[in-house]
Amino acid sequence: MxxxxxxxSQSGSSLPPQVSDAGSESLSHEGEQRTxxxxxxxxxxxxxxxxxxxxxxxxxxxxxxxxxxxSESESVSKLSELILRDFSLTNKLLRVVNSxxxxxxxxxxxxxxxxxIVLGFDAVRNxxxxxLLFEHLQDKANAAxxxxxxxxxxxxxxxxxxxxxxxxxxxxxxxxxxAVFHNLGRLVSxxxxxxxxxxxxxVARQSSCSEDxxxxxxxxxxxxxxxxxxxQAWGFPPVxxxxxxxxxxGPVRRIDTQEGRLRALSACANELCxxxxxxxxxxxxxxxxxxxxxxxxxxPMAENALEEVLDTAIDELTDIAGIIQIHLPxxxxxxxxxxxxxxxxxxxxxxxxxxxxxxxxxxxxxAGAIADGAAPSPKPDPQSVLTAGIQDITNALLxxxxxxxxxxxxxxxxxxxxxxKHVLLCxxxxxxxxxxxxxxxxxDVDLLIRSVRFSLATQPDNVFNVATAxxxxxxxxxxxxxQIASRIPAxxxxxxxxxxxxxxxxxxxxxxxxxxYADKDHAGDIVIAEAELALxxxxxxxxxxxxxxAA
Numbered sequence: 001m002x003x004x005x006x007x008x009s010q011s012g013s014s015l016p017p018q019v020s021d022a023g024s025e026s027l028s029h030e031g032e033q034r035t036x037x038x039x040x041x042x043x044x045x046x047x048x049x050x051x052x053x054x055x056x057x058x059x060x061x062x063x064x065x066x067x068x069x070x071s072e073s074e075s076v077s078k079l080s081e082l083i084l085r086d087f088s089l090t091n092k093l094l095r096v097v098n099s100x101x102x103x104x105x106x107x108x109x110x111x112x113x114x115x116x117i118v119l120g121f122d123a124v125r126n127x128x129x130x131x132l133l134f135e136h137l138q139d140k141a142n143a144a145x146x147x148x149x150x151x152x153x154x155x156x157x158x159x160x161x162x163x164x165x166x167x168x169x170x171x172x173x174x175x176x177x178x179a180v181f182h183n184l185g186r187l188v189s190x191x192x193x194x195x196x197x198x199x200x201x202x203v204a205r206q207s208s209c210s211e212d213x214x215x216x217x218x219x220x221x222x223x224x225x226x227x228x229x230x231x232q233a234w235g236f237p238p239v240x241x242x243x244x245x246x247x248x249x250g251p252v253r254r255i256d257t258q259e260g261r262l263r264a265l266s267a268c269a270n271e272l273c274x275x276x277x278x279x280x281x282x283x284x285x286x287x288x289x290x291x292x293x294x295x296x297x298x299x300p301m302a303e304n305a306l307e308e309v310l311d312t313a314i315d316e317l318t319d320i321a322g323i324i325q326i327h328l329p330x331x332x333x334x335x336x337x338x339x340x341x342x343x344x345x346x347x348x349x350x351x352x353x354x355x356x357x358x359x360x361x362x363x364x365x366x367a368g369a370i371a372d373g374a375a376p377s378p379k380p381d382p383q384s385v386l387t388a389g390i391q392d393i394t395n396a397l398l399x400x401x402x403x404x405x406x407x408x409x410x411x412x413x414x415x416x417x418x419x420x421k422h423v424l425l426c427x428x429x430x431x432x433x434x435x436x437x438x439x440x441x442x443x444d445v446d447l448l449i450r451s452v453r454f455s456l457a458t459q460p461d462n463v464f465n466v467a468t469a470x471x472x473x474x475x476x477x478x479x480x481x482x483q484i485a486s487r488i489p490a491x492x493x494x495x496x497x498x499x500x501x502x503x504x505x506x507x508x509x510x511x512x513x514x515x516x517y518a519d520k521d522h523a524g525d526i527v528i529a530e531a532e533l534a535l536x537x538x539x540x541x542x543x544x545x546x547x548x549x550a551a
Contacts, residue, residue, distance in 0.1 A: 041220030042229040049192050049230075058136040059234060061086075065125055065132075066235040075121055077408055077439050080112040083128050084415065084441055092131050095323045097124070101316045107395055110388035111412040114396060117405050122173035130154065130180055134324055137187070142194045147326055149187045151333045152277055153180050154320060158313040160269035166305055171262060178243035178266040181236070185227030186211065193219070212246070252298040264298035276310060276340050277333045284340070314341060382417040386535035389413025393542045403550040408439065410543050414518060414536065415441040418528070421498060422448060426515040433457050435468060435515055451495035456512060462489040467503040468512035473537070475502045478523035499523040504540045506547065513547060516540060 049055045061082070068078045084090050090112060097115045098108055102123075109115045116124045137146050160179035164172050190197045196218050203214035212222040219226065224246055231241045239259050243266040252264055268291065275287040292306060301309070314337050321328040328334035389409070396406050407425055415423040422442030426435045433456045437449035460466040463484070467474045477500050479488045498519035506514040520526050528536070 038221045038225060042225055045193075045219065045221070045226060046229065046233065049188070052192060054136060055192075058132070061132055062129060062234045065129060066237075068125075076113055076116045076405070079116060079121065079125060079128075080408070080412060081441050081445065083112050083124075084412065085443075086132075086135075088135060089128065089131055090416070092135075092324055093124070093127055096127050096131065096320060099316075099319045099323065101319060108388065108392065110385065110392040111409045111416070113405070113408045113412045114392055117396075117401060117409075120173065122177075126157075126173050126177045126180075129177070130157070131324060133187075137191045142191065144331075145190055145194075145197075146187075147331055148333050149183075149190050151317065151321065151326065151328075151331060152273055153183060153187055155277065155313055155317050155333070155337075156180060156182060156266075156270045156273040158316050159272055159309060160265045162309045162312050163269060163299060163301060164265055166301065166309060167299070169261065169265075171258060174239070174258075174262055175265045175269075178240050178262045179269040181227065181231060181240065182244050182266045182270045183223065183227065184230060184244065185215075185223030185225070187227075188230060189215070189219070189223060189226060250294070252295050254297045260298075264295065268295045268299045272306075272310070276314075277336050281339065281343055311341070382419075382529075382532050383535060385417035386413060386532065386539065389417065390535065390538055390542065393539070397542065397546060397549070403546055404439075406546040407543055410539050410546075411440060411516070413539060414516070418518065418526075418532070418536075419520075420518040420526075421521055422496075422517070422519050424448060424452060424517045426452060426517060428456065428513050435464070435512070440517075448495065451491070452517070454489065454491060462487050464489060464492070464503065464515075467505045468507075468515055471505050471507040471510070471512070473502070473504050473533075475526060475528065476500060477526065480523070497521075500526045502526055502528070504536065506540060506544050508544065508547065514543065516543070 064082055065079065068075050068082070083093060093112065094109065094115065096102065097119060102119060109118060112124065134150050137150060157176040157180035161172050161176040164175040169175065186197075189200070199218045200211055200214045203209070203217055204211045207214065212224055215221065215223045215226075221229075224244065228241050228244050231244060239262060242259050243263045245263065247263065247267045252267070255261065255264065271291045271294075272288065275284050275291060279287055288306070292301060292303065295301075317337070318328055321334070329338065390413075393406060393409055393413070396409055411423050411425055414420065420442070422440060422445060424440035424442075424445070425438050427438045428434070429436050435452075435454055435456055437452035439445075440449065442448070454464055456465070456468060458465055460469040463474050463476060466472070466487075476484060476488070479485065479493075479499055479501075496519065498521055500521075500523050501517060501519035504516040504518075505512055506516070518526075
């Protein structure tokens, strides 16, 4: 760390060697090209981040999610598969989508696949990336400040989405993700460069300048440049990267382009968030009025509507904080939001009247929320997951979802409940009377799909043909058991290394139409209790019903 009164550009070898007297440079907010020294500083910072062992894992996950586009027919499957690789992420995401702010019509959602279908690809992607970012940004020595930064970013996203809804805009989810990542540079700086971040706050206080200007002195580039550079490396669309750029001072004019709307929304939401979360009451109220006036053309919002937006966003943040296991009243931003709500309610309610429901301190955390540092939630009981999935699929059948969507939800329910390595659906190909892999879940599932294909015309000389020809469920505990080894087909041994698997054939009018395959690595790993087997067969029957309805 630099010492008080020293030149921040001389704060040690952790700073980019190319930077000197960076504080004399002016910020470029409206499209100026970066100077070469600033680009070199960005590359230096990204290299430092890559040297942290946890950074590549986060980057690969975010890049993989961003590569999936909603227009692709298999995007639901691909996104679900990515999320399902991480149990903690899956569990938290499903709890978020079942919170009061997301749950459609009061019905529960028990699978990621159905969440994508019901809420939309963008909504689930954005929740996943937000939770993923929080799960990653954990550091005991730095935990308190990181939680503050994350909650502030999350509140900004919720404000932007709520304002966009009030303006009847279509880009609700884009508004959310743009606002969340508007200050990405400040967030990642706090995690990867904690000492420099403290220096930045000190320089900002001593020089009475913005943190972006202070960051130029300490890091050699602004938080804005660090954030946009990282967002580009992570594959975020240009419209999101553009929205991370700060706006010039003064009134913000209305721009009727998607980029202009999202940039204004992101800036407005973040400025409101900073005011509500960081200022004393008198100064806060003045700043909120100033922000409303500054954005009156670009983000028109009546004063009473703005208060409702803030209340709704704070209420939703309370739910999310509980789900990701942050005790909100123990945080600085939580206490500040509590004071904001109390001030608003005190002005609205007569003396002696009962508090308005939803007040922060009286609000119970959602079920399962625990204090910081407590043990993580246990894995769900298989029977509970299977039962919830059956209800979810019943709802999907009543809603008339497409066959592939219903089958995907069934496979995901089995995958989550039983902890299989792979779950694969095979469909009969009538042209050549064979069974071929269609879609599934698990590592390298695309390769598995291409590898699983077998003829139905042959005599039932192996377990796959026996299962499909006779319509019987088969569990192979050990593929190398001398009594069964000869009945394991050569194509299976070539394609898979799993030592145990189970087969659930789907048969209509005594003819095989599909097959559910599931496996685990080691012999004896698959143990299915009687109650679980009954539920798995119910799921298989639901799959048959969906196929009948689609016929």
